[in-house]
Amino acid sequence: MTTAPPGxxxxxxxLDPFPTLARLRDEAPLNRVTHPELGACxxxxxxDLVKSLSADPRMVKPQNPLDGNSLNSSPPVHTRLRKLAQASFSPQRIEAIRAWTGQVTGQIxxxxxxRGTVDLLSVLADPMPITVISRLLGVPAEEMDELRSCATGFLTETEELRDQALGVAHAYVLRLVAHKRTHPGDDVTSALIAARDGQDRLDEDELVRMVIALLVNGSITTTNIIGTGTHLLLTHPDQHDRLLRGPELIRGTVEEVLRLQGPIGAITWQAAEDVEVEGLVIAAGEYLITSLQGANRDPSWFDRPDxxxxxxxxxxxxxxxxxxxxxxxxxxARMEAQVALDALVRRFPGMRPAGEAVxxxxxxxxxxxxxxxxxxVPAA
Incomplete structure (x- = not known):
């Protein structure tokens, strides 16, 4: 007797979403499913649909009436916040700490x-990203453990526990912002406090929400890219050897890790008005999940997608x-993953699995x- 795959x-x-997504992708342009938190959606x-719907102004991020302004808000609020944030969290600022990120990685x-045998998640993939985002946000070294507990709390599976984690993170970031107002430095938190667009600037609530978003997304995402990226290289020795011979392939390696095993499986939207999709209607107020995992393995866009x-x-x-x-x-996320995976391959060309990945x-x-x-044996 065979067991049906989970819905x-x-x-x-x-644990293995891709066969189910492949089957559903071929069945209909949109599928009706039941989500543990959203219900029917x-x-x-x-x-093509994931890309177009993600940019459709009629699809918005779900908003709690009690939520304030954030990067999940719709225009014009989103436009204003994004503009204020981009200069403070720019690619140039991130590239400026690439060498320092390499030093942190080297110490790990x-x-x-x-030690010889380690759990890569606990030794490298978890602590390295939180160290880097702490540096960017201007978090004191002695408070890094507190920051780590804030970030990892968002990985819990219930909305109640995630709300608790949000409360802890909110209290911490409030203290960090208050400190940076009187002791500014060369960090993103200080830059966000000072950010202006004419007479416009972030208010206190917007600022705190922005820092929390950077903290969470700047640590959890990269942790999973490093972990899954290492696992993919270890289980595909031909690709591992190809990267070892061609260090210039590290950027492409990270992009392929993101495509094949991206850390964010799907994004939730809500229809602000009726949206017709190939004869089906997402009614105003209904939820839509765009599956990044399914889109990234669509054979109509990617040759040999698996x-x-x-x-x-x-x-x-x-x-x-x-x-x-x-x-x-x-x-x-790209910069950190490139640094970590490249350093791992060069330093430990003979690295191999020492147990089952979970x-x-x-x-x-x-x-x-x-x-x-x-x-x-580490490389000489």
Whole structure:
């Protein structure tokens, strides 16, 4: 007797979502599914629909009436906030700490070399991103553990626990912002406090929400890219060897990791008005899930979509979404993943699995909870 695969976003689905998504993608332009938090909703899986609906102004991010202004708001609020944030969290600022990120990574790899066998998630993939985002936000070193607990709390599976984590993060960021108002530095929090567009600036609530968003997205996303990226390289020795021979392929490697195993599986929207999609109607007020995982493996857009190929070019994946809500932290995630994966391959060319990788059974993110590795003999 065979067991039917779990339905979308039911327990166990994210352990291997791709066969189910492939089947549903071929069945209809939109599918009706049941989500554990949203209830009955629509699901878009085809690449063309995911991309177009993500940029459709009639599809908005769901808003709690008690929520204030944030990057999830719709225009014109979103336009104003994004403009104020972009200069403070610019690709140039992030590239300026690439060398420092390499130093942090190198120190962690030194520890890995001494220990020999480690859980890559707990030793590298978890602490490195939180160290980098702490530096960018101007968090004191002695408060990094508190910041880490704030970020990891958002990985919990219930809305109640995530609300608790949000409360902890909100209290911490309030203290950080108050400190930076009187002790500004060369960091993103201080830059956001000072950001102006003519007479416009962020108010206190907007500022706190912005820093929380950067904290969460700047740590959780990269943690999962590093973990899944390492796992993909270890389980595809031909691609590992190709990267080892061609360090210039590191950018393409990270893009292919994002396409094949991106950390954000889907994005939730709500129809502000009726939206017709190939004869089907998403009624005003109904929820829509755009499956980034399904779109990124759509065979009508990607040749051999289930194959890990670090030389894939072009690679127009949607892992950071599309349109006005394209992820503000994408340059940071890319930079950190490039630094970490390149350093791992060069320092430990003989690294190999030392146990079974454990996937997170989550409808929030796609990633690993454990990745035991043996680093072997470090390169000279």
């Amino acid at each position: 979308p976003y039911s327990p166990g689905f994210q 629509w699901l878009a899986i085809r690449y 790899l030194d520890e890995m070399a001494e 194959v890990f190929d670090i030389t894939r070019n072009p690679n127009p994946h949607l892992s950071f979404s599309h349109g006005i809500h394209h992820c503000l932290g994408a340059p940071l 996937w997170r059974d989550s409808h929030v993110v796609r990633g690993l909870t454990h990745l035991p590795v043996s680093v072997g």
